[in-house]
Amino acid sequence: MGLQLLGNVSLAGERHQRAVWHHFFPAGFLEIARVRTLETSDPLCMVIYTCFDQSHEFVTEICGDQGLPILAEIVRTASTVGFEEDWLKLLLSRLCLEESHFPMLFSKLCPVGSSGNYENIEFKVDVFASEQAFLMDIVSEILNEQSNEMTVSSDVALCVLGILKKSAGVLDSVSTCKSGFSAGSNAINVLKYSLTILKEICARDGQKSSNEHGSVNVVDLLVSSGLLELLLCLLRDLEPPAIIRKAIKQGENQDGAASYSPKHSPYRGFRRDLVAVIGNCTYRRKHVQNEIRERNGILLLLQQCVTDEENRFLREWGIWCVRNLLEGNLENQRVVAELELQGSVDVPEIAGLGLRVEVDQKTGRAKLVNVS
Numbered sequence: 001m002g003l004q005l006l007g008n009v010s011l012a013g014e015r016h017q018r019a020v021w022h023h024f025f026p027a028g029f030l031e032i033a034r035v036r037t038l039e040t041s042d043p044l045c046m047v048i049y050t051c052f053d054q055s056h057e058f059v060t061e062i063c064g065d066q067g068l069p070i071l072a073e074i075v076r077t078a079s080t081v082g083f084e085e086d087w088l089k090l091l092l093s094r095l096c097l098e099e100s101h102f103p104m105l106f107s108k109l110c111p112v113g114s115s116g117n118y119e120n121i122e123f124k125v126d127v128f129a130s131e132q133a134f135l136m137d138i139v140s141e142i143l144n145e146q147s148n149e150m151t152v153s154s155d156v157a158l159c160v161l162g163i164l165k166k167s168a169g170v171l172d173s174v175s176t177c178k179s180g181f182s183a184g185s186n187a188i189n190v191l192k193y194s195l196t197i198l199k200e201i202c203a204r205d206g207q208k209s210s211n212e213h214g215s216v217n218v219v220d221l222l223v224s225s226g227l228l229e230l231l232l233c234l235l236r237d238l239e240p241p242a243i244i245r246k247a248i249k250q251g252e253n254q255d256g257a258a259s260y261s262p263k264h265s266p267y268r269g270f271r272r273d274l275v276a277v278i279g280n281c282t283y284r285r286k287h288v289q290n291e292i293r294e295r296n297g298i299l300l301l302l303q304q305c306v307t308d309e310e311n312r313f314l315r316e317w318g319i320w321c322v323r324n325l326l327e328g329n330l331e332n333q334r335v336v337a338e339l340e341l342q343g344s345v346d347v348p349e350i351a352g353l354g355l356r357v358e359v360d361q362k363t364g365r366a367k368l369v370n371v372s
Helices: 002-010 014-024 027-033 038-052 056-062 068-081 087-098 102-108 130-145 154-167 170-176 186-209 218-224 227-237 242-255 270-282 286-294 298-302 314-326 330-337
Strands: 355-359 366-370
Touching: 002 014, 002 038, 014 027, 014 038, 027 038, 027 068, 038 056, 038 068, 038 087, 056 068, 056 087, 068 087, 068 102, 068 130, 087 102, 087 130, 102 130, 102 154, 130 186, 154 186, 154 218, 154 227, 170 186, 186 218, 186 270, 218 227, 218 270, 218 286, 227 270, 227 286, 227 298, 270 286, 270 314, 286 298, 286 314, 286 330, 298 314, 298 330, 314 330
Parallel strands: none
Antiparallel strands: 355 366
């Protein structure tokens, strides 16, 4: 009740906000932030946000050496007890995205003993904390809810890319499937939310870039920093969608080809998320279209235009990706036009209808033939 009253006082104007701030920052706010209860966490976020919302001076202080521990404790409390009001999102939206302090807060939440550098270090099971996954979850929700109203700085985007590169190390452990990883592990959650954030970033910048020529393009910066190369590599290393796996298995049985050991998806929807980010990156960017072709990614992306039980809406995202890949690019269109059907596959669903797929020797196209 005292915090709620303090929040009402801070709403009375700048003079009251300064009085509250100077009395409680930093020691008072930090002490309250360490109380792990929902009843104190929500109103504390209200008080702090109301005080710094119109003050660049207070924003600088809350994001400085004395203020970051307060924000870190607020996130730790919210990740434990949750939140009911929007004050936490307003606070994180302003500081992490608008003011671009996400990298510093994310590093502040790193596990004890971790360097906070999320590139060029060996992957470890405990490299991420649950509070970091929680923060990324909230940031992804903010970006999704605010649609195209908010732009993301290059610093934040590159930080998320670095986190993605680091968290991708979990795939090696998932592929062996002996390391104890589960769908709720911190590393897998961070991997998931980093892809979700990048999908939102690329969707925003893709829509803006067609109208704002000459401005700093965040997607181009991400691509030049290795985003596309990483996504194609992760997608190529995955086991194919179920329907493609059936075709490969039948081909191996017929040809006696040696099988390979692909990596398994760390969570349901991982493949879809990869394709979604690639699709958004490719939107009206010819140099990205060309890079995908040069990296032999066209056929790989065509294989994603299928339904898959483990990846809802994979087909829709695959079609969106291929559409962007081919739009206005004659060279990519030529590559697809020159693809030839090499053979047919017996699909149980089609066989159940009394049909089979055959290749027309004249046209090279597939056709359905009645078995009876």
